[in-house]
Amino acid sequence: MDFYSRRELQHSNEMEGATKVKLRTGTEVQNVRGTTSCRSFGYDSWKQLYEGAVGNWPDFCPVDYCTRNAIYGAHVRVHFNRGGVWIIPMCAKHNHYTNNDWMTITDSNTIAVYAEKEHT
């Protein structure tokens, strides 16, 4: 197994204090549902936020060896940072609201952008 190491995380404060981290393969993520900001922002806005912070948008969904195109900025929690909500690109299937499974990052170039503190 490939476990996360804190030293691997890469922070950046270039964009209005936004933080981005590189997720190692093996990192587990889970969709976050019902965040208020999901309603106030459209999917396109989250994709734009991600592209602004990271500088590009990947072709493919980075979880579970998925081969579908990444089209949504999915809101996820990361297993070592349960209190925050992060955005990673995902396909329509893995970003679906009924998907409550923990998914494993399988693309070693995956970068997550910090969105907000999780609402509980």
Ligand SMILES: [Zn+2]
């Ligand atoms: Zn997928």
